[in-house]
Structure formats: structure tokens, C-alpha cells
Amino acid sequence: MLDSNVASHKALADGGGYRFMFYGDLSGAHVCTTKEIYYGDTQEEALQAAWQAEGRKHFNQCRKCGKWVSLAMYNVDVLECVECAPFEAEAKFCKNCGAKIEEPTKPCPTCGKPLAYYGKGWSK
Ligand SMILES: [Zn+2]
Numbered sequence: 001m002l003d004s005n006v007a008s009h010k011a012l013a014d015g016g017g018y019r020f021m022f023y024g025d026l027s028g029a030h031v032c033t034t035k036e037i038y039y040g041d042t043q044e045e046a047l048q049a050a051w052q053a054e055g056r057k058h059f060n061q062c063r064k065c066g067k068w069v070s071l072a073m074y075n076v077d078v079l080e081c082v083e084c085a086p087f088e089a090e091a092k093f094c095k096n097c098g099a100k101i102e103e104p105t106k107p108c109p110t111c112g113k114p115l116a117y118y119g120k121g122w123s124k
């Protein structure tokens, strides 16, 4: 189940409290483990404290789907995860004029149209 205000995580009981391992919601990759041990009346309380103090800063939240992802899985141009706003694969053919692309360049060498999404700052 996706917990919308905290990234995927695993609790490790430690010294009467918990350490937490946080994972990217999309990749499932381990992003960080808290250095401190967190205590709370419930595991959820300890989790929230750990998230605010250590976990949160390693993640970005997709404004579209709400998933927490590491920077590598985050398209900063649109503030969405790469699932919602993928970095496009390098173009093999121009989707505007159909020219074959030998070396991926920003604009198509034949017609000058962009071959991929380059963020809102890029225009031609
Ligand atoms: Zn998303």
C-alpha cells in the first residue's frame, strides 16, 4: 500500500526504537537508512519523526501521482516522477519529418524540430 506522505520504507527495531530504511516508490531502490534511532508510542510516530528529520530530504514527491522518488527518478522540469513524465528515449527517427537520426541532438538536424522533451526552458 502506498503511504502518501512517506516513501516506501522498512522498520528495523533497534534499542527499543526504530531505524528506518527508505526506498524509492518507483524503483524500489534503497535510498537511505536513518543514522539515528527514533522512538515513539507507535512505530508510525517514530516513522514520521525519522522521515521529517532524515528521510524527506532525499526524496522528491511527484506532484501528479504523489509517489516519493529519488532525484534520479524525478523529472525536475515538470516536478513529476519519470513514470508520469518520462525522460524520453533517444530518438532514432524524427517524429516530425521522419529523418533518420544518427546522433541524438536536441533539434532534428533536418527540420530543426525538437526530438525529445527538454523541459520548459527549451524551445525552438
Ligand atoms: Zn508520478
Ligand SMILES: [Zn+2]
Pocket (backbone or CB within 6 Å): 094, 095, 096, 097, 098, 099, 108, 109, 110, 111, 112, 113
Ligand atoms: Zn526532423
